[in-house]
Amino acid sequence: MTNQVAAQIDAAAAGSNQMLTFTLGDETYGVDILRVQEIRGWQPVTRIPQAPSHVLGVLNLRGSIVPIVDLRMRFNLQHAEYTPLTVIIVLSVQSPIGRRDFGVVVDGVSDVIDVAASDVKPAPEFGAHVSTEFIEGLAAVSGRMVMLLDIDQLIGADVTGVALNPAA
């Protein structure tokens, strides 16, 4: 099963890829649409003690307990108030200990776009103070720059409690 999904993703990555884009402040980010489980409106979460500050807490997603990550806090952006328009995107990641579901809080969902593999450019190095390890690449779509997120890298040890194997 897992292999099939991975194969699908690989196949898609070779040609063009459908990406779900969302905004955080003035910036636009994209995630592979095959990883998106659900998009839902903001609702208060249950806090988790001793969790990193960007892990807001957990939500009940049809019976399973799903951690929620605030991407603004993860990227050290200015904190925004949660409004009814704030959106939670539920994504699934492959971690060394199996599939994990988690939600990310974003300002709003924009669009679904097709990104050709050839349009994706690697993220430039900014030096030590800007971490780009979870940016898979940059794509220019209709004049806007979209940052494509590598969510497996993004959601690592702080959610799963297991350090990600870089080779995985």
Add this chain to the structure above:
Amino acid sequence: MAIDLAQFHDAFFEESFEALDSMEAALLQLNPGAPEPELIGTIFRVAHSIKGGSATFGFSEVASFTHTCETLLDELRANRMQVTRHVTDLLLKSVDVMRDMLRAQQRKEAIDAQKVADLQFDLELAIAQKNQPAPAAPAPAPVVVAAAAPAEAAKPGFAHRWRISFRPYPQLFVHGNDPLRMIRELSELGELSVKLDGNALPSLEQLEPESCYLAWDLTLDTDAAREVVNGVFDWAEGDCELKIEEEAAPVAAQPAVAAPVAAAAPTPEAKPSNVVNIADAKPTAAEPAHQPAAAAAVEVAPKAGATDGGSIRVSTEKIDELMNTVGELVITQSMLTQLGSKFTGHVAEQLRSGLATLERNVRELQESVMRVRMLPISFVFSRFPRMVRDLSGRLGKHVELKMTGDQTELDKTVMEKIGDPLVHLVRNSVDHGIEMPDVRAAAGKPQTGTVFLNAYHKGGSITVEVGDDGGGLNKDRILKKARERNLIGPNETLTDDQIYELIFMAGFSTAEQTTDISGRGVGMDVVRRNIKELGGTIEVKSTLGKGSRFIITLPLTLAIVDGQSVAVGTETYIVPLITIIESLQLKQGMVNRVAGQGEVFWFRDGYVPVVRLHEVFGLEPRTTQLHEGLIMVVEGEGRKVGLFVDDLLGQQQVVIKSLETNFRRVDGVSGATILGDGAVALILDVPGLIRVATQRLAA
């Protein structure tokens, strides 16, 4: 069209293990001297079906060993052999060996061949000793029992006369074959005359007891066809030289088979003194030994007392999934009920009545699913008769085990974890509790001590009692030991309950002599910890000279916990009810500060530290004033703390969900649950929380 037999292996192993359990149970019920034929029949069928199964799947070692067992059992069944304690012991050991062998096969590991061979030899010896003259226990010279061997004249009325030359290789016994049994089987087919060839027998000094030196020439007048005769020697195939030839029998209705008489039967010159007649081995009347293995398995498989209606094996994962879905259904239903109460008008009444029906159905569904996971505790209890028997034998004590309530049901996951603590307690009772027979007699008690196991439901939990009518706990000795080990101060005075409590402390063992059975001081504290981990409690009651009783209370299931919901700030937490001792409100001035830091208050008979939940979890509480909130005294791993919360909300049963499915372990939290409004509440892990809090205080 080859069928891959491997796909049936799991079923075979599972069935075999179950069958061995029932064989063990039957063996334990077996009365030496006056065995019940039905029990022997049961035991025999188990051995037979395992033999058949393992032969089918090519586990030849198992098949060969089981065959020897079967031989012995056959002797017992035919009353040719007495059921003695020695024989039962051998058979019980055989059960262990078969279990080991099957387990080794299952894990594809090597079988402990030496152990198997040793026991197999013992079994054969037992068979042989009961049946003089014994081919397996070679005598210096074969003994003539009766020389009246009607070898010459062919008996009329039989279709065939088979001349059988049976010359086993020396290793015949190693593979569990018993020539005597084969010969007896032949004798049941018709008229048999036997000539023993003992020429190869060495002198006594050179004799290897595990080798076969004997050979036989047999003449069989029978109606049985060649296949049947051949079948008798099936198991010995490869272990002997076998020739079966037909001699023209003087019978009119002889079928015109081209018998290979031409190939001259090599009848060796057997000395007259070597002729042994075993015709006195009477064939038993009913011999259901050859009923199909499948039929035997069906008869054996149902557990004692288990419902003998149809049953299916379902993986626990599937049941868990079902439980999850039902849990969801409960939440959705409660949401709908809340919503339904807001409607007004004529249709709303119908809606509400429909919702009420839904609620009832959902609850029934939830209970049914819960019950699927429930198994009778006899699954755990069934190992004890054997254990008590073995232990008492080794210790030279007379112990009787009484078990009641073994049909009491509890969750499978709880059952899996309660086995070891119970084994420990029962072992302790036999080893330390019950006195030696002479001590008992001197104390005016019956020589046979009693260990009892009792299980029953009480409220939403199950209580298991392990007790004995032995010496009871010796308070003075416990106190002395505790002082020696500095577990208590030299002048401390303790209540009885506190003294008994000491035996649960780590590194405590009062046995004067530690034995390999119990008493290494790693016992009772582990027992208590295991039970606590299950959310249960253990207490002890004891009277010196009369015996002691351990009372274990466990939740029926691990999937649901009785909880008290508490509010801290905007958050709701669930505290497992079993950890709560008391909830109280502190008045101003009741709290003292230790070294200006830790807050403590006097509770019952000691000072208890205050743990502010909002501080541990970093929350914004409604109040930081202790007298404005509530203190909940909770206990974990023997330590009490006063948990400071804003408010108590209510008690409810909650379904436990793991945080680790999508997140990771969190200290002080054992899981999460979904409340009626769909929100998530964390369930506190009280022992973990106390650890976290103490670390904070220490830091």
